[in-house]
Amino acid sequence: MLLACQSLLAYETFNFGQYALQAKSLDTEVVGTEKDELAKAQFNSGLGLAMSNSLFDINVDYLFKGHVEDAGDNDKGDLSQALSASMRSALLNDLLAVDANIQADSLIDVAGNAYHYAVTPGFSRSFYNLFDMDMAYNYRLVKPSDIHLLEETKGYSVGLNGSMDQGRLVWQGKYSDSDMFRDQALDVETTRLFDFTSSYRLIEDLSLELKGLIKNLTQFDNGSNQTENEKHFGAGFLWSPSEKYSFSLNLNQVNKSTDGNQDIFGGGKITWSPKPDLDLSLGYGDDLQDGSRGLMFSTKLDLDKI
Incomplete structure (x- = not known):
C-alpha cells in the first residue's frame, strides 16, 4: 500500500x-x-x-x-x-x-547549527505633506553554518521621500551606515551608502528620470585596510502614451576606485513594451560582462498578465 x-x-x-x-x-x-x-x-x-x-x-x-x-x-x-x-x-x-x-x-x-537574529526599531514621520522621513536602527547576529564565522552587523538608515508641484515631481533618497565584525578574525567592514532617485512628469505621457548612488566600503583585515568607492549616475525618460505599450531610454555611468585606482564605465538601455506582458530591451555597456564591452538583447514575458 x-x-x-x-x-x-x-x-x-x-x-x-x-x-x-x-x-x-x-x-x-x-x-x-x-x-x-x-x-x-x-x-x-x-x-x-x-x-x-x-x-x-x-x-x-x-x-x-x-x-x-x-x-x-x-x-x-x-x-x-x-x-x-x-x-x-x-x-x-x-x-x-x-x-x-x-x-x-x-x-x-x-x-x-546556524542561526540569524535581527532587531530593527524605527519610526517614520510626515512633514507638512511635503516629504516623509524614515529612520531605523538595525542589529543582526548571523552564523551561516558550522564552518562560517559569526558575523555581527549594526547600523542605521535615514530615508526621505516626497513629492512637489502637485505630484509631478516624485523623489526619494536613503542614507545608511553599517559596520560588520567577524568573530575570531580581525576583520571589520564599514559600508556607507547613499541612494537617490527622482522622476518628473514633463507632460501627461512623458517623464524624466534621474538617479544616483554613492557607496563607500572600507575593510580592515589584520592591521591593513582597503577602501573601495563607487559612484553610479543615471538619466533617462519614459514615454507611455497608452496603458498597453511604453518606451524608455536610460543612460548610466559608473566610477569605481580601489585604493587610488580608478575605472569609469558607461552604458545604456532601450526598452520597448509593445504589450503589458512583454518587454524587449537592448543594452550596451563598457563593463557588461567581466570588464568587457558588449551588447545584450533580452526579452521578458510576464506569464501572470497573459
Whole structure:
C-alpha cells in the first residue's frame, strides 16, 4: 500500500478578550512506500499570538519547519525554527506624531547549527505633506553554518521621500551606515551608502528620470585596510502614451576606485513594451560582462498578465 497524505493552510483561532491565539498548520505532507515505510515527510506548523490594548499592539509568530527523507544509508533531514515579533503603540505614536515600531526576527537551523537574529526599531514621520522621513536602527547576529564565522552587523538608515508641484515631481533618497565584525578574525567592514532617485512628469505621457548612488566600503583585515568607492549616475525618460505599450531610454555611468585606482564605465538601455506582458530591451555597456564591452538583447514575458 502506498501512503500519501497532505494538508494545507489549516487555521484555528481562539480569542480571549484582548488576546488572540492562532494555531497554524501551513503545509504537512507524508509519503510512504509500498512496504508501508516512510519515504519522506515535511511539515510547516506554527503558533501566532496577538495582544492589543489601549497602550500596545504586540504580535508574535512562531514557525517550526521540518523535512525528513529516506535516502538509503544517507538519510536527509532538516529542522528549523523561526520566531518573529513586532510591537507598536498607537497612543505614543499619536502623542509624538510619529509612526514607530519595533521588529525582531530569529531563524535557527537545528541540523546545521546556524542561526540569524535581527532587531530593527524605527519610526517614520510626515512633514507638512511635503516629504516623509524614515529612520531605523538595525542589529543582526548571523552564523551561516558550522564552518562560517559569526558575523555581527549594526547600523542605521535615514530615508526621505516626497513629492512637489502637485505630484509631478516624485523623489526619494536613503542614507545608511553599517559596520560588520567577524568573530575570531580581525576583520571589520564599514559600508556607507547613499541612494537617490527622482522622476518628473514633463507632460501627461512623458517623464524624466534621474538617479544616483554613492557607496563607500572600507575593510580592515589584520592591521591593513582597503577602501573601495563607487559612484553610479543615471538619466533617462519614459514615454507611455497608452496603458498597453511604453518606451524608455536610460543612460548610466559608473566610477569605481580601489585604493587610488580608478575605472569609469558607461552604458545604456532601450526598452520597448509593445504589450503589458512583454518587454524587449537592448543594452550596451563598457563593463557588461567581466570588464568587457558588449551588447545584450533580452526579452521578458510576464506569464501572470497573459
